[in-house]
Amino acid sequence: DTGVSQNPRHKITKRGQNVTFRCDPISEHNRLYWYRQTLGQGPEFLTYFQNEAQLEKSRLLSDRFSAERPKGSFSTLEIQRTEQGDSAMYLCASSGDLFNTEAFFGQGTRLTVV
Amino acid sequence: DAKTTQPPSMDCAEGRAANLPCNHSTISGNEYVYWYRQIHSQGPQYIIHGLKNNETNEMASLIITEDRKSSTLILPHATLRDTAVYYCIVSALNNNDMRFGAGTRLTVKP
Numbered sequence: 089d090t091g092v093s094q095n096p097r098h099k100i101t102k103r104g105q106n107v108t109f110r111c112d113p114i115s116e117h118n119r120l121y122w123y124r125q126t127l128g129q130g131p132e133f134l135t136y137f138q139n140e141a142q143l144e145k146s147r148l149l150s151d152r153f154s155a156e157r158p159k160g161s162f163s164t165l166e167i168q169r170t171e172q173g174d175s176a177m178y179l180c181a182s183s184g185d186l187f188n189t190e191a192f193f194g195q196g197t198r199l200t201v202v
Numbered sequence: 203d204a205k206t207t208q209p210p211s212m213d214c215a216e217g218r219a220a221n222l223p224c225n226h227s228t229i230s231g232n233e234y235v236y237w238y239r240q241i242h243s244q245g246p247q248y249i250i251h252g253l254k255n256n257e258t259n260e261m262a263s264l265i266i267t268e269d270r271k272s273s274t275l276i277l278p279h280a281t282l283r284d285t286a287v288y289y290c291i292v293s294a295l296n297n298n299d300m301r302f303g304a305g306t307r308l309t310v311k312p
């Protein structure tokens with residue numbers, strides 16, 4: 089296990105299409121987080137899972153966004169009817185316990201909506 | 203909204219100490235000061251955190267003022283690989299919603 093893995097690394101899609109990203113956390117990490125990062129800004133929290141339960145969601149997570157973590161392992165983030173404003177880097181992180189000192193981030197999926 | 207203020211950019215000569223300041227005048231009693239960094243095209247990486255005492259690890263030192271309203275991250279001997287955006291965050295220990303600001307872009311020059 090070499091860390092948090094995210095796929096794809098890059099995605100270009102036309103406005104209005106649906107996209108899905110995948111995150112494979114570090115094995116045995118029960119906590120998983122999704123963040124979004126736009127150019128020149130720090131990451132913004134989207135949602136958090138503990139095992140398969142989605143415990144927190146940011147107001148940034150509109151109705152077009154949905155995240156799942158079936159069986160408490162990998163997670164998917166789906167964006168429906170993409171808009172140009174959705175263009176960003178989507179980051180996944182996992183931790184075994186506390187986020188603040190033990191979270192490890194993946195390299196992210198860069199989404200471009202044209 | 204981020205609770206910290208950091209300069210947008212700083213330069214440092216290779217081999218010298220890099221001192222990155224952070225103001226957090228509204229920090230609460232149960233909030234820690236955390237530092238992360240993000241190297242280009244990678245996800246953020248945890249560096250260090252502290253409550254009120256100064257802290258040191260293999261990566262850096264964290265100096266927190268007595269009133270806790272500001273802190274400084276010190277990279278004792280900066281290398282070119284330390285070029286990154288450094289984020290100062292204040293957060294309670296069990297907070298799952300870490301709020302990153304825009305950070306400080308540190309450029310280490312040869």
